Amino acid sequence: MKRLSAQARRVEVLGETLTQIREKGMTAVRITDVASAMDVSPALIIYHFETKENLLIEALRHAAERDLLKLHRIMREDTSPTSRLMAALEWYAPTGQARGWQIWVDGWSAAMRDATLSKVLSDLQDQWTDVIARVIEEGVADGVFRVDDARDAATRITSLLDGLAVRMVVHKKEFKREVLRAWLARHVAWELSVREGDLLPYSAANRS
């Protein structure tokens, strides 16, 4: 049996837990599922995480951190506020099977009755909103966007995307990537008083 540092093992377990949550759903995952997928004993999971509840929370926290890292990486790019905004939103938007979204929908449900989880998800959402609001304000400073309240605009835009994600993940409705892009661009253009063409410099065609 390979022995890993506690640190390394924890990360490995968290990753597998997320996979299992995606497959079976938050409440249906059993510790045994995670353990046997990793070929370790269930006791190992408890050894590192104390309780199942804790494991699940840590897993979502981990996923949130990963997402935020990616978001900040996008924001650090040396491009215009416009293209950073759109890059972030298009990454946030549900696409394809939207596998990433399943976790969050599960999380929403659990967070309604768990204060700790609620905090994890709310913090994640707050950070997203902040970051989006900040690029919007950059754009405003540059004179390319015009908006009443950047944070409110960010809230509305991400809410729309959340709602569309529900339609894809829960109602199995399939939106073509270009349709989603178009709706997003149309909405953002309206919110920020820009021309839609200025948001999507490349034609919809070159992203099949």
Add this chain to the structure above:
Amino acid sequence: MKRLSAQARRVEVLGETLTQIREKGMTAVRITDVASAMDVSPALIIYHFETKENLLIEALRHAAERDLLKLHRIMREDTSPTSRLMAALEWYAPTGQARGWQIWVDGWSAAMRDATLSKVLSDLQDQWTDVIARVIEEGVADGVFRVDDARDAATRITSLLDGLAVRMVVHKKEFKREVLRAWLARHVAWELSVREGDLLPYSAANRS
């Protein structure tokens, strides 16, 4: 012990089940919770519903039917398309504690892995979208709205409201009723090319 007709008892149980789901969450409700809240034996629940899974599905179906009934009642009102549209949307929109929304968020999570439930929720959503799209088209016919595709517009509007509901119910973010109304009106006005003032004839003030 009072004995009821199967029909009456079923309805009673479904109602209590919904209450319990709201309180404890879909997956956490135990048959015993429902039974003891009604002062009957757990076996009675199984007697009427066979399995717990079935009970939960029936409960959500019941809630969906109640909601659709109310929606159709609104649509049967003898008023302009505009005011019926807004009445329906304002009723759909999350307000206050948005207690009604908790059930649907729970439902979303469960429906991702349960085809039957997914169908129940998708049908509900489809009907909502249809009904909204239909009033929009009435408005178009009357020359008060202008829109590319009424169904798409309805999808976007309800998606936005779903997303806002998540923020209220999951992230405990409180939107003032007037803010929500204003955002909704602004969005609808834009989607349907109407003036916002034409959507909310009464000032925001007279609905505290």
Add this chain to the structure above:
DNA sequence: ATACAGACTGACTCATCATTCAGTAAGAGT
């Protein structure tokens, strides 16, 4: 009144899991 369908219950059974714990052994540090 009497019979009967069927609503209802108590007291099980049985499976499922999280969690515990006493013990094993790998590998880092000396």
Add this chain to the structure above:
DNA sequence: ACTCTTACTGAATGATGAGTCAGTCTGTAT
């Protein structure tokens, strides 16, 4: 090489909760 920390396991334990079933009782129909 030796030690000692600590990652890890196997085999229990115990709680929980869905579902079963044989039988009871009540409202209704005749």
